[in-house]
Amino acid sequence: xxxxxxxxxxxxxxxxxxxxxxxxxxxxxxxxxxxxxxxxxxxxxxxxxxxxxxxxxxxxxxxxxxxxxxxxxxxxxxxxxxxxxxxxxxxxxxxxxxx
Amino acid sequence: xxxxxxxxxxxxxxxxxxxxxxxxxxxxxxxxxxxxxxxxxxxxxxxxxxxxxxxxxxxxxxxxxxxxxxxxxxxxxxxxxxxxxxxxxxxxxxxxxxxxxxxxxxxxxxxxxxxxxxxxxxxxxxxxxxxxxxxxxxxxxxxxxxxxxxxxxxxxxxxxxxxxxxxxxxxxxxxxxxxxxxxxxxxxxxxxxxxxxxxxxxxxxxxxxxxxxxxxxxxxxxxxxxxxxxxxxxxxxxxxxxxxxxxxxxxxxxxxxxxxxxxxxxxxxxxxxxxxxxxxxxxxxxxxxxxxxxxxxxxxxxxxxxxxxxxxxxxxxxxxxx
Numbered sequence: 001x002x003x004x005x006x007x008x009x010x011x012x013x014x015x016x017x018x019x020x021x022x023x024x025x026x027x028x029x030x031x032x033x034x035x036x037x038x039x040x041x042x043x044x045x046x047x048x049x050x051x052x053x054x055x056x057x058x059x060x061x062x063x064x065x066x067x068x069x070x071x072x073x074x075x076x077x078x079x080x081x082x083x084x085x086x087x088x089x090x091x092x093x094x095x096x097x098x099x
Numbered sequence: 100x101x102x103x104x105x106x107x108x109x110x111x112x113x114x115x116x117x118x119x120x121x122x123x124x125x126x127x128x129x130x131x132x133x134x135x136x137x138x139x140x141x142x143x144x145x146x147x148x149x150x151x152x153x154x155x156x157x158x159x160x161x162x163x164x165x166x167x168x169x170x171x172x173x174x175x176x177x178x179x180x181x182x183x184x185x186x187x188x189x190x191x192x193x194x195x196x197x198x199x200x201x202x203x204x205x206x207x208x209x210x211x212x213x214x215x216x217x218x219x220x221x222x223x224x225x226x227x228x229x230x231x232x233x234x235x236x237x238x239x240x241x242x243x244x245x246x247x248x249x250x251x252x253x254x255x256x257x258x259x260x261x262x263x264x265x266x267x268x269x270x271x272x273x274x275x276x277x278x279x280x281x282x283x284x285x286x287x288x289x290x291x292x293x294x295x296x297x298x299x300x301x302x303x304x305x306x307x308x309x310x311x312x313x314x315x316x317x318x319x320x321x322x323x324x325x326x327x328x329x330x331x332x333x334x335x336x337x338x339x340x341x342x343x344x345x346x347x348x349x350x351x352x353x354x355x356x357x358x359x360x361x362x363x364x365x366x367x368x369x370x371x372x373x374x375x376x377x378x379x380x381x382x383x384x385x386x387x388x389x390x391x392x393x394x395x396x397x398x399x400x401x402x403x404x405x406x407x408x409x410x411x412x413x414x415x416x417x418x419x420x421x
Binding site: 054055056057058059089090091092093094095096 | 321
């Protein structure tokens with residue numbers, strides 16, 4: 001039992017320090033309070049506005065306009081795989097909706 | 100070389116890749132079961148110890164967020180009947196993300212739909228049927244979430260409000276695992292839980308991450324491919340987790356306009372977005388929102404849908420990621 005608790009505590013500490021998006025308890029609290037206020041405001045407002053979110057970073061067709069968006073990771077501009085004369089590259093994962 | 104002490108900066112990536120030659124950085128991976136589904140982690144420049152920690156973290160998040168576990172934060176919140184509940188900070192974050200996601204999607208994603216999901220016959224865990232979701236008599240839908248408070252790690256839900264972390268929980272968990280791995284020194288990661296994928300950092304071949312979208316009618320066949328440097332892909336399907344409910348076909352996705360299982364002409368929705376949690380909730384709108392493919396780009400996301408007859412369609416910006 002003691003080992004289990006110790007493991008959970010270790011995980012908690014690790015997760016709580018796991019980067020900007022989940023930047024520890026203080027950051028979580030601030031975000032949670034902000035979200036609460038936003039959600040309540042949205043319920044009462046007749047014209048709710050969708051929050052603005054950043055776009056994911058594309059690879060082959062990233063444009064200068066997209067670079068202006070504040071993504072956390074700088075765009076990596078690479079050439080798209082050439083289908084002809086090359087074997088199809090193996091994928092790194094698949095998304096099938098088995099939730 | 101102790102990789103765990105390195106940052107995932109491009110300089111470090113380049114240095115390690117150069118040291119290891121064309122083969123690229125060392126890659127380790129793990130396939131495991133969590134949150135009622137299969138999960139996969141691919142770490143570039145990571146270690147088996149890191150994988151162990153990530154798996155334990157996923158299990159920990161499941162213990163907090165499962166609606167099937169009697170002591171989870173979500174179960175305690177759902178049965179609090181208006182009382183305050185002290186939860187893990189990550190659960191407070193999850194609840195706030197749920198409410199924000201409802202606003203983001205104009206209500207097409209609704210975290211309070213749980214009573215209807217149970218009415219449709221999804222009360223017991225598919226993995227362990229002995230674990231059953233029990234809600235108080237006050238639980239109802241539709242329900243107003245106004246009055247929800249999140250103060251530090253103390254959450255109060257109004258009487259009648261219950262939450263289902265099913266889809267968004269997996270997406271946010273993938274986001275947490277990815278963030279955690281990079282923070283701890285991995286050069287790159289792909290974290291996938293039940294079709295919700297978050298990638299970041301250096302891919303195994305040093306170019307970009309390639310994610311295949313599974314053909315809903317032919318298992319293990321790719322119907323589309325996503326190329327990403329950073330971001331997430333999530334897919335939802337009405338063809339998975341289906342059952343018979345008194346002679347009517349039911350599935351795990353509830354239509355917020357009818358309160359019944361989704362019966363859409365769309366069978367699969369895939370979304371590319373900045374995070375897996377956001378991508379996951381946007382997929383829900385793809386089954387009901389008629390302007391979905393033109394609306395998605397306004398959120399900074401892209402979408403690919405498969406219709407019941409097998410035809411496909413995509414948002415105008417999908418090509419940016421394919």
